[in-house]
Amino acid sequence: MNYQIITTTPQLEIVCEQAKQQDVLMLDTEFVRTRTYYPQLGLIQLYDGENLALIDPIAIEDMTAFEDLLRDTSILKVLHACGEDLEVFQNSFGCLPHPMVDTQIMAAFLGNGLSTGFAKLVEENLGVALDKSESRTDWLKRPLSDKQLDYAAADVYYLLPLYQKLLEQVTQAGWWEAVQQESDLIANKRVRQVEPTKAYLDIKGAWQLKPNQLVILKALAMWRYKEAIKRDLALNFVFKEHDLLAVAKYKIQSKSVMEKEGFDPRAIQRHGSRIITMVKTAMTIHQDEYPAPIERLMDKPSYKQQFKTLKDEVKKVSQKSGLATEFLASKKQLNQLISWVWKKDRDPANLPDLMQGWRLPLLGEKLDKLVK
Incomplete structure (x- = not known):
C-alpha cells in the first residue's frame, strides 16, 4: 500500500489532475469533533485506483484544486458512512462531493444493517482484518505517525475493491438506481440549515413546557445556537441543554438560583447576566x-395503533425484499409520514422520505393508504 503525503498546493494540483482522469474516486476524511460546533478537518484520503494521496489541509494554503474535484460531476465519489464526512466537506469547502454513493448504503441494499461498519464489511467481503486502533486519534496534531498514516490510507485503499464487489452485487439485485437515490437523500439532509428561531424544538423535554415557558426557551435556544456558530463551540459547551430547559421552565432570574440548581459555574459567570436579561425580556x-404548545404524535389517542399498523406492514415488506426494517423505514421516517398526513394534509410540496424515491413503489404507497 503505497501513498504520498500532500502538503503543498502544487502537489495537490497534480494529484487532483490525475484523479480527474478516472471515472470513480475513493474519498474519506479524518477529523476531530470534541468541543467544536463544526468538525475540524485533519486529513483527506483520496484514491483513484492508481494514486493514493493523504492530503494535509492544515499545511496547504490553497485547496481550490480539491474543491474543483469535489464539484466535478463527471467523477463518481465513493465514501463509507459518509454523513459526517459530508458535513466536513460542506463546512470546509462550501460544497459536497457530487455525484456520490455510500458503500454503507450499498451494503444495506444487500441485507446488511444500516450502520454496518467499514472494518466488518472489508473483513466479510475481502477477508482483510483492518487495524482500527487509531480511530480515536488526534488528527489535528502534527506530525502524524506512520501508524496513523497507514490507518488512514487503508480506509480508501480497501474501499475500492469493496465498492467494486458491492457494485456487482447491487447491480445484479437491481438496486443501483436506488443506491444513488438514497445517497442523494443523505446528502440533501446534511446541508439543511438550522432555522435559529426553531432551535428550541430540538431541545429534549421542550414539549413539557407551556407557551409562557416556551417563549423563554425559544429566545434562549436561538441565542445559544448563534453563540455556538459564532464561537465554533458545541452547543452544550456554550450552555448545557438541561440547564437551558430549567431556566425556561422555572423562569430563573438570578445567578444564585442557577448555582443552587447545579449549573456550571463558568457558564453562570460568562452568560448568567445575559440569560437573566433574556428571561425578563421574554416575559x-x-x-x-x-409559541404554540408542542404536540407530540405519541400523545394522540390513535397514535400507538397507527404506528403498529405501519410497522407491521414494514415487517412484511422487509421479509419479502430482504431489506432490514430500520433501513426501509426508521421510526423517525414513520413518524414523518404520520405527521405529513395528520398535520400537513398530505402536502405534495413537503413529501416525507417514504413518499419519494425507491421507497415510494416498494413501501410508501402501501403505508400512505394505511394512515387514517
Missing part, C-alpha cells in the same frame, strides 16, 4: 406571540 412578550 414581557404578549401571549398572542407565544
